Amino acid sequence: MNKSNKLWRLHGGIHPAQMKELSNRTPIGQIPRPKEIILPLNHSNGAIATPCVKVGDHVNKGQLVATFNIPVATKIHASLSGRVTAIEPRIIAHISGLPALSIIIKTDDSDEESFLPKIENWSAMSNDQLISRIEEAGIAGLGGAGFPTQIKYRSHAPINTLIVNGVECEPYITSDDVLMREYSAQIIEGTLIALKMLSAKQALIAIEDNKPEAIAAITSELTRLSPSNIELRVIPTKYPSGGERQLIYILTGQEVGSGNIPASLGIVVQNVGTIYAIRQAIIDGEPLTQRVITLTGTAVANAGNYWVPIGTQIQHIIDATTPELIPHEVIMGGPMMGFDVPSTHAPVSKVTNCLLIPAKNELPRRSEDKACIRCGLCEQVCPVNLLPQKLYWNSKHHEWEQAELNSLFDCIECGACSWVCPSEIPLVQYYRFAKSEIKKEHVEKVKSDQARKRFEDRQKRLEKLALEKDAKRKARAAAAAKAQANKETDVESKLGDQAKADILASLARVKAKKPKTEQPPKDADTLRLAWESAEEVVLKAKNKLKIAETENTATVSALVTALGKLETRAKKAKEAWMTASTPNNNHDGESE
Amino acid sequence: MILATSSSPHTKNNLSITAIMMWVAATLLPGLVALIHFFGWGYLINSLIAILIAFVSEAFILKLRKRPVIKTLTDGSALLTGLFIGLSLPGYAPWWIPVVASLFAIIFIKQLYGGLGQNLFNPAMGAFALVLISFPLPMTTSWAAPQGLNGIERLDITQQIEITFSGSPDIFDGITMATPLDHYKTNIKNKTADELLKTDEFANGPLYGIFWVNLAFLFGGLLLIMKKIITWHAPAGVIAGVTIMSLIFSSDPDIHMPISLHLMGGATMLGAFFIATDPATTATSNKGKIIFGLGVGMFTYIIRTWGNFPDAIAFSILIMNFAAPFIDYYSRPRVYGKSGSMKGFALKDDYK
Numbered sequence: 043m044n045k046s047n048k049l050w051r052l053h054g055g056i057h058p059a060q061m062k063e064l065s066n067r068t069p070i071g072q073i074p075r076p077k078e079i080i081l082p083l084n085h086s087n088g089a090i091a092t093p094c095v096k097v098g099d100h101v102n103k104g105q106l107v108a109t110f111n112i113p114v115a116t117k118i119h120a121s122l123s124g125r126v127t128a129i130e131p132r133i134i135a136h137i138s139g140l141p142a143l144s145i146i147i148k149t150d151d152s153d154e155e156s157f158l159p160k161i162e163n164w165s166a167m168s169n170d171q172l173i174s175r176i177e178e179a180g181i182a183g184l185g186g187a188g189f190p191t192q193i194k195y196r197s198h199a200p201i202n203t204l205i206v207n208g209v210e211c212e213p214y215i216t217s218d219d220v221l222m223r224e225y226s227a228q229i230i231e232g233t234l235i236a237l238k239m240l241s242a243k244q245a246l247i248a249i250e251d252n253k254p255e256a257i258a259a260i261t262s263e264l265t266r267l268s269p270s271n272i273e274l275r276v277i278p279t280k281y282p283s284g285g286e287r288q289l290i291y292i293l294t295g296q297e298v299g300s301g302n303i304p305a306s307l308g309i310v311v312q313n314v315g316t317i318y319a320i321r322q323a324i325i326d327g328e329p330l331t332q333r334v335i336t337l338t339g340t341a342v343a344n345a346g347n348y349w350v351p352i353g354t355q356i357q358h359i360i361d362a363t364t365p366e367l368i369p370h371e372v373i374m375g376g377p378m379m380g381f382d383v384p385s386t387h388a389p390v391s392k393v394t395n396c397l398l399i400p401a402k403n404e405l406p407r408r409s410e411d412k413a414c415i416r417c418g419l420c421e422q423v424c425p426v427n428l429l430p431q432k433l434y435w436n437s438k439h440h441e442w443e444q445a446e447l448n449s450l451f452d453c454i455e456c457g458a459c460s461w462v463c464p465s466e467i468p469l470v471q472y473y474r475f476a477k478s479e480i481k482k483e484h485v486e487k488v489k490s491d492q493a494r495k496r497f498e499d500r501q502k503r504l505e506k507l508a509l510e511k512d513a514k515r516k517a518r519a520a521a522a523a524k525a526q527a528n529k530e531t532d533v534e535s536k537l538g539d540q541a542k543a544d545i546l547a548s549l550a551r552v553k554a555k556k557p558k559t560e561q562p563p564k565d566a567d568t569l570r571l572a573w574e575s576a577e578e579v580v581l582k583a584k585n586k587l588k589i590a591e592t593e594n595t596a597t598v599s600a601l602v603t604a605l606g607k608l609e610t611r612a613k614k615a616k617e618a619w620m621t622a623s624t625p626n627n628n629h630d631g632e633s634e
Numbered sequence: 635m636i637l638a639t640s641s642s643p644h645t646k647n648n649l650s651i652t653a654i655m656m657w658v659a660a661t662l663l664p665g666l667v668a669l670i671h672f673f674g675w676g677y678l679i680n681s682l683i684a685i686l687i688a689f690v691s692e693a694f695i696l697k698l699r700k701r702p703v704i705k706t707l708t709d710g711s712a713l714l715t716g717l718f719i720g721l722s723l724p725g726y727a728p729w730w731i732p733v734v735a736s737l738f739a740i741i742f743i744k745q746l747y748g749g750l751g752q753n754l755f756n757p758a759m760g761a762f763a764l765v766l767i768s769f770p771l772p773m774t775t776s777w778a779a780p781q782g783l784n785g786i787e788r789l790d791i792t793q794q795i796e797i798t799f800s801g802s803p804d805i806f807d808g809i810t811m812a813t814p815l816d817h818y819k820t821n822i823k824n825k826t827a828d829e830l831l832k833t834d835e836f837a838n839g840p841l842y843g844i845f846w847v848n849l850a851f852l853f854g855g856l857l858l859i860m861k862k863i864i865t866w867h868a869p870a871g872v873i874a875g876v877t878i879m880s881l882i883f884s885s886d887p888d889i890h891m892p893i894s895l896h897l898m899g900g901a902t903m904l905g906a907f908f909i910a911t912d913p914a915t916t917a918t919s920n921k922g923k924i925i926f927g928l929g930v931g932m933f934t935y936i937i938r939t940w941g942n943f944p945d946a947i948a949f950s951i952l953i954m955n956f957a958a959p960f961i962d963y964y965s966r967p968r969v970y971g972k973s974g975s976m977k978g979f980a981l982k983d984d985y986k
Contacts, residue, residue: 053970058645137639213645287970300971371638382639398644405645412651412709415751417913419649421920422865426970429918432962447976449969457643464651471641 139384179323185313209284212376232321420459655710661854672843681720718758728801816944827887855907875931905947922965
């Protein structure tokens, strides 16, 4: 612990009221078993998990109930034992308020567990085995994004540093704080496992200096074990120091390139909750079925932290702590980046770190937004060093390209600019709108580009085909003309008079036979029709030739030969009809 | 049960526009008090007239523009514009000068460009430039001599009102004089700096007063920086700009005004801390603010030294107001994780 402990100063940031003491004064509690567990099957990218249980099945706690067939999603496990009563749409914790297909489990008190086998000697296992276990246990990043944890460990970039994020910079939230206080040994153990899985050299545990108890707990554990490769870094309290990219800068002075991931710097960041879950999955074989959730806000009576089975309805948690409460707002997450849940009947998920139920006037509300006075306070607090004010004008005036140039997509939506704005402009909302419009436009552009390309390609294909056909036709015509000429000269020159006479005789024989063996002669009407259609074709060909001549295209000569052929064909058809009609006057009389 | 839903963040800071404006107004007060103390009640009368006209004309034009009147008037920006006008006009200016200045500032410079935050130019400075050019006589001969010093009579408020509304300071003897910058500029041609500074006008006269006024504005400005309402960048730029130019050209005080007079003898501190930090009309980024400030400082020196006007804060500010959008294009900060900052009118492919 004697290496350089230098910290870098993050640009911007704000100091909103902490409000952490509301919930961090009591140990982690338990809530009574919920009657029902709701496990949504949807994924944020639109994929739907395939259930591997049926309605009526009995499931044990920790039993796998659904899997995705895409890599960036985690497995879903029953968080309590019970019976699957339905697989139906239920309202979920999403701002849209739309229902999603969910597995509903009516819980029982059998408390049977289907955990994975315990791995006590994890250091003897291969990294692949350990990482597969993480995947089997359905572990997701518990800090907020819910990114499937195994993917970070399967990254191909060599990892040097693991950062364990215990910063918890959002006001009100204390779930990581209390977890570190009570489970410091498990967190250190989990850190060691994670270090092994990453083959990383060092781990830095980062905690904000407003959590002295957690710092003390981790420090004493580190002193007890004195691992050579884990260090504690106490960082100044400032929002949003806990953002992945922000924390990397504070600890290492390095910046993750725009559009890159931390692994490009040889860094992996994990939330302390995730580290704890990794430890549980490996050593106890426990899939991710419960997590610590901060229940806070002055509207609730027993604010504090609770172990909550994933899929528990918010209403159950409210009933268990403040039965008479009728909330007017429930924020999932903190006041800065959390979102309003549409209904208390929505279940909590793996990424629910906090349920904030404020009293009516607890949080200062934005009133109607006023004119931007370009004061630049937003720029002073932006942790990404953006010009939020410019982005606001760009977004407001739908100048999407300018917005992109002003690095709109580097915005982490931390809300510091909105928080500080004296005109009470909901800046983040503007940026979200701009981002979604740009994405939509991008999708549309890709689509229209594809359509245009398809059309152009088809045109090219058709032209090519036409040219090929033309060339073939020309070649055929030339070959035929040549062959004809050859035949004539050949026949004339090579064959003797006798042979000629023989051939003529045989031809005459054949001719004489033909009418008897082959089809009966056509009647006058059919022949007339054939002649008429042949004439029509000739007319069309003439027109084509005219056009070709005026446009002076290369097809003129081909058209001339084709026209000649068509004319002779029409002539022949006319002759055939004339000859047919002369002996058969009965038939032809009407039409003439 | 219907739950409230709104976009995050769900909380906000308590500093409103009105609060910011009030902070700026409050930190101007030490300067105003110093001005009144040394140069008489004219500054208060001018401020009150300008503020009143600012409110009236803003209400009038808001009505015409069909914009909310009360909501806009209570944001405090009209009050501030009026106050700035009052602080910058000569103390014995006739009543119609603050009236014209205030009308022009609010109606033409502010509201016709779209109101708060949309104006290209600083309203008070634009108005000051207008009346200075349009009415040069009262604008140059109405500067008050420091009262209660050198045997100059201290006028009471009724006498001041009499001067303001009669439009003529001549009803009292010897109460006006040139400003220190003006005086130095016109007299350095036939006196040495030492001689000049020993004359009554300087030794314990207006320079003494103006020095304290500048100190008061400096104090107010530092308070604003401490309160994080303004940043240090623009004021530092202005002071640096004036200082750099003085170090280069003012080495001989017998030719050009010395650095001390440039910094503390005119409107430099008011300009640096309160005008160059006007949010709407100056550069956006911190880098841009420094450039903006440097420009103001340098133009101030140039106009004061080689131009026709003894003080030049207003013109320098206006010149740099023109340049602010351009500065913005070239002073974007480097965004986290990007290798460089975007410069100029970049296209998408130029900037990764």
